[in-house]
Amino acid sequence: xxxxxxxxxxxxxxxxxxxxxxxxxxxxxxxxxxxxxxxxxxxxxxxxxxxxxxxxxxxxxxxxxxxxxxxxxxxxxxxxxxxxxxxxxxxxxxxxxxxxxxxxxxxxxxxxxxxxxxxxxxxxxxxxxxxxxxxxxxxxxxxxxxxxxxxxxxxxxxxxxxxxxxxxxxxxxxxxxxxxxxxxxxxxxxxxxxxxxxxxxxxxxxxxxxxxxxxxxxxxxxxxxxxxxxxxxxxxxxxxxxxxxxxxxxxxxxxxxxxxxxxxxxxxxxxxxxxxxxxxxxxxxxxxxxxxxxxxxxxxxxxxxxxxxxxxxxxxxxxxxxxxxxx
Ligand SMILES: NC(=O)C1=CN([C@@H]2O[C@H](COP(=O)(O)OP(=O)(O)OC[C@H]3O[C@@H](n4cnc5c(N)ncnc54)[C@H](O)[C@@H]3O)[C@@H](O)[C@H]2O)C=CC1
Ligand SMILES: O=C([O-])CC(=O)C(=O)O
Numbered sequence: 001x002x003x004x005x006x007x008x009x010x011x012x013x014x015x016x017x018x019x020x021x022x023x024x025x026x027x028x029x030x031x032x033x034x035x036x037x038x039x040x041x042x043x044x045x046x047x048x049x050x051x052x053x054x055x056x057x058x059x060x061x062x063x064x065x066x067x068x069x070x071x072x073x074x075x076x077x078x079x080x081x082x083x084x085x086x087x088x089x090x091x092x093x094x095x096x097x098x099x100x101x102x103x104x105x106x107x108x109x110x111x112x113x114x115x116x117x118x119x120x121x122x123x124x125x126x127x128x129x130x131x132x133x134x135x136x137x138x139x140x141x142x143x144x145x146x147x148x149x150x151x152x153x154x155x156x157x158x159x160x161x162x163x164x165x166x167x168x169x170x171x172x173x174x175x176x177x178x179x180x181x182x183x184x185x186x187x188x189x190x191x192x193x194x195x196x197x198x199x200x201x202x203x204x205x206x207x208x209x210x211x212x213x214x215x216x217x218x219x220x221x222x223x224x225x226x227x228x229x230x231x232x233x234x235x236x237x238x239x240x241x242x243x244x245x246x247x248x249x250x251x252x253x254x255x256x257x258x259x260x261x262x263x264x265x266x267x268x269x270x271x272x273x274x275x276x277x278x279x280x281x282x283x284x285x286x287x288x289x290x291x292x293x294x295x296x297x298x299x300x301x302x303x304x305x306x307x308x309x310x311x312x313x314x315x316x317x318x319x320x321x322x323x324x325x326x327x
Pocket of ligand 1: 010011012013014015046087088089090091092108128129132155156187239
């Protein structure tokens with residue numbers, strides 16, 4: 001039997017938490033022979049509800065679940081964490097943009113970053129989901145003393161999956177036929193789902209979907225606005241698909257990437273593709289060994305792509321400037 005991987009999850013009693021914990025405990029995140037220990041973090045007021053979730057985890061009798069801890073204490077919650085999944089934070093409601101949450105949620109990530117620096121395992125990797133996730137990730141990274149910047153990620157995988165699904169439906173193929181789908185920039189309505197470099201059954205999307213007006217004027221806004229459309233329809237923000245995005249993000253970071261492909265996650269830029277170093281921006285990422293990762297080099301950017309990426313990066317710069325007092 002392998003040693004358990006310790007996974008800390010904040011906001012564990014929330015909507016995404018409810019969809020995520022059972023997937024982790026069932027083996028969907030780390031595979032069918034990898035035990036996991038969960039450390040669940042909530043604010044005091046939500047601890048009673050979290051106990052109910054733990055009762056349900058118990059009632060699943062998951063063979064891979066090696067233990068569950070619940071706490072409102074950040075050091076206790078991140079103790080020994082190999083993965084810290086930062087979900088806890090307020091979701092937006094109808095009519096809001098994700099960065100309207102910066103003032104409400106930003107400060108959560110200072111204390112969490114500090115506690116990760118003090119208490120997590122030496123190999124901790126951090127995935128920020130709580131919105132606005134890129135800038136919250138930046139805040140956490142800046143406060144996590146001793147944790148290298150390449151261990152911080154913000155989630156754009158749900159956007160990637162949405163984009164694949166939209167392109168597949170238009171082309172009449174399965175979403176698994178869509179590869180090389182990069183979301184660039186911010187997890188926001190300025191994100192750029194790069195249809196120019198994506199492929200369908202190995203061919204450029206623009207060859208298979210010969211409809212530039214649809215790609216530019218329907219596809220891109222549909223992906224950018226999908227979160228808002230879900231909020232409008234469901235009355236609450238995406239939860240099951242977001243949890244699925246977290247599972248996919250961690251799996252992709254832990255599993256060698258298929259030859260020629262890449263996946264989307266926001267990482268700390270080192271200046272790749274002219275994106276200001278130090279910003280948490282989504283880019284095309286590969287891992288060869290399931291541990292270290294790299295930004296895929298040489299993706300060709302049309303003038304259109306360049307403009308879209310620059311606009312999203314400008315938004316990230318604005319968000320960073322708005323939280324200067326937290327950095
Ligand atoms: N990056 C992405 O693709 C996506 C991000 N999100 C974001 O994920 C976040 C969570 O969404 P939901 O689970 O639907 O919200 P929710 O409101 O159902 O749950 C959030 C939970 O976080 C807890 N919480 C609040 N402050 C906390 C703190 N300081 N420490 C620990 N826990 C804390 C709350 O008590 C609550 O149980 C939101 O910010 C939402 O916008 C949602 C979907 C996709
Ligand atoms: O749109 C929202 O506020 C929630 C979210 O991040 C998403 O669904 O992508």
